[in-house]
Amino acid sequence: MELSGTILRGSEYEPIEGRIVIEDGRIEAIEEATNVPDRIVSPAxxxxxxxxxxxxxxxxxxxxxxxxxxxxxxxxxxxxxxxxxxxxxxxxxxxxxxxxxxxxxxxxxxxxxxxxxxxxxxxxxxxxxxxxxxxxxxxxxxxxxxxxxxxxxxxxxxxxxxxxxxxxxxxxxxxxxxxxxxxxxxxxxxxxxxxxxxxxxxxxxxxxxxxxxxxxxxxxxxxxxxxxxxxxxxxxxxxxxxxxxxxxxxxxxxxxxxxxxxxxxxxxxxxxxxxxxxxxxxxxxxxLGRDDGLIEEGRPANLLVLDADTPNLAGVLDPVRAVVRRAGQGDVADVIVDGRSVEMSDW
CATH class of the missing domain: 3.20.20.140 (Metal-dependent hydrolases)
Structure with a gap:
């Protein structure tokens, strides 16, 4: 599985445009990329x-x-x-x-x-x-x-x-x-x-x-x-x-x-x-003794994907502040649990 967008990477949640490669429920690689979708990828x-x-x-x-x-x-x-x-x-x-x-x-x-x-x-x-x-x-x-x-x-x-x-x-x-x-x-x-x-x-x-x-x-x-x-x-x-x-x-x-x-x-x-x-x-x-909460190679792929082009988030310049201060349920595009997409339509 691959996931692209603005990724909040590491312990400082540094925003990078790139893609995440997920294998066996874990983050295998984080690679910079161009022309990524209008999404923000945060730790869940x-x-x-x-x-x-x-x-x-x-x-x-x-x-x-x-x-x-x-x-x-x-x-x-x-x-x-x-x-x-x-x-x-x-x-x-x-x-x-x-x-x-x-x-x-x-x-x-x-x-x-x-x-x-x-x-x-x-x-x-x-x-x-x-x-x-x-x-x-x-x-x-x-x-x-x-x-x-x-x-x-x-x-x-x-x-x-x-x-x-x-x-x-x-x-x-x-x-x-x-x-x-x-x-x-x-x-x-x-x-x-x-x-x-x-x-x-x-x-x-x-x-x-x-x-x-x-x-x-x-x-x-x-x-x-x-x-x-x-x-x-x-x-x-x-x-x-x-x-x-x-x-x-x-x-x-x-x-x-x-x-x-x-x-x-x-x-x-x-x-x-x-x-x-x-x-x-x-x-x-x-x-809780868990290993997730950061987007880093080797950590569990438990991720939150936001649509950065919703009326609420379109025009955001600081994606970290957007997650913390502005985002809400209506901006959630997907939730990834152990490397698998949760069907948000179920909730």
Whole structure:
């Protein structure tokens, strides 16, 4: 398979006119060329933090606080999840995964409510789709063992020492929400030596120093944080200290669109477009131990192809900024997963 256009190559997403040669699901060669089609070829996205279960309750909870919306065990989200039957939830998650795929996402890291059964529901939702949905069980060691890791709600909610030890013994990653509403749970979260943190909206200087010295990556979800009224994370400062990946958080609050998340971040920080694109591609992939997220020889051919001649993108001079700040679902011409074209008409 060959793919031509303006290719965002390497870790700096350098735009070159050329073609990509794909063999056995991997990028075999990247060659400069002339007279290429009016397309932008970017790495596909990896969404570093989702809660897909609440796809059954989109835009619920107007006027509620963060705790009233999502705090376990009796926040609105958790009550609705308990009331939802299996088929309803599986269908809702599948539809959200279809939308994520149609907007260029090939993998997501989901903090999975509902124990072992919740992990099973996500696996069923993703089973027929060319998208990797990683289930990080939230509520028990058994859920972690059934899934891909443990996703803790927050160090103020419970003592997660047992779950941390079990996750390490299983050789799986442990992630935890921290510093979302206030800084009170950041120190106890860091004491657990997690593989990554989620949110970190309110770090104090000592937390930033610990994060930097321990090299702990962070998944940020700025749109969600703004919606819930806790503020926007200091992403510029976090990015100076550690690896930052980008997530969309609860589907009940925000669509799982990495286009929208990147645009929001670009317009609320001083970060340049390549840094933000890296957060939405390579950094999220690295968080999951994946090798994609960059267009380089030898890497998996997981790619997003944009039509650069749509009314939205025609006339763009900086293709990296176009992907980060302007592009959307209507500009997607194709998504390549493991070297194969996804039929976008299916979604």
């Amino acid at each position: 996205f990896v969404n570093a933090h989702t809660h897909l279960g609440d796809s059954i309750a989109k835009e619920a909870g107007r006027g509620l606080s963060l705790a009233e919306l999502v705090a376990p065990p009796d926040g609105l989200k958790h009550r609705l999840l308990r009331e939802a039957d299996r088929d309803e939830m599986v269908d809702g998650m599948k539809r959200s995964l279809e939308f994520a795929l149609a907007t260029g996402t090939v993998a997501c890291l989901d903090f999975r409510e509902g124990g072992v059964e919740g992990v099973s529901r996500l696996e069923e939702a993703a089973s027929e789709l060319p998208i990797d949905a990683y289930a990080f069980g939230r509520e028990s060691v058994e859920a972690m063992e059934a899934g891909d890791g443990f996703g803790a709600s927050g160090a103020n909610d419970a003592d997660f020492e047992r779950e941390r030890r079990a996750t390490a013994a299983a050789d799986k990653p442990f992630g935890i929400h921290a510093g979302e509403a206030d800084p009170s749970d950041l120190d106890p979260a860091l004491d657990l030596s997690p593989e990554f943190l989620v949110h970190v909206v309110h770090p104090e200087p000592r937390h930033l120093e610990r994060i930097e010295s321990d090299e702990i990556p962070i998944a940020v979800c700025p749109r969600s944080n703004l919606v819930t009224g806790v503020g926007v994370p200091p992403v510029d400062e976090l990015a100076r200290r550690t690896t930052v990946a980008l997530g969309t958080d609860n589907v009940m609050l925000n669509s799982p669109s990495m286009f929208r998340e990147m645009e929001f971040l670009a317009k609320h920080t001083s970060l340049e477009a390549p840094a933000i694109l890296r957060m939405g591609t390579r950094n999220g992939a690295a968080l």
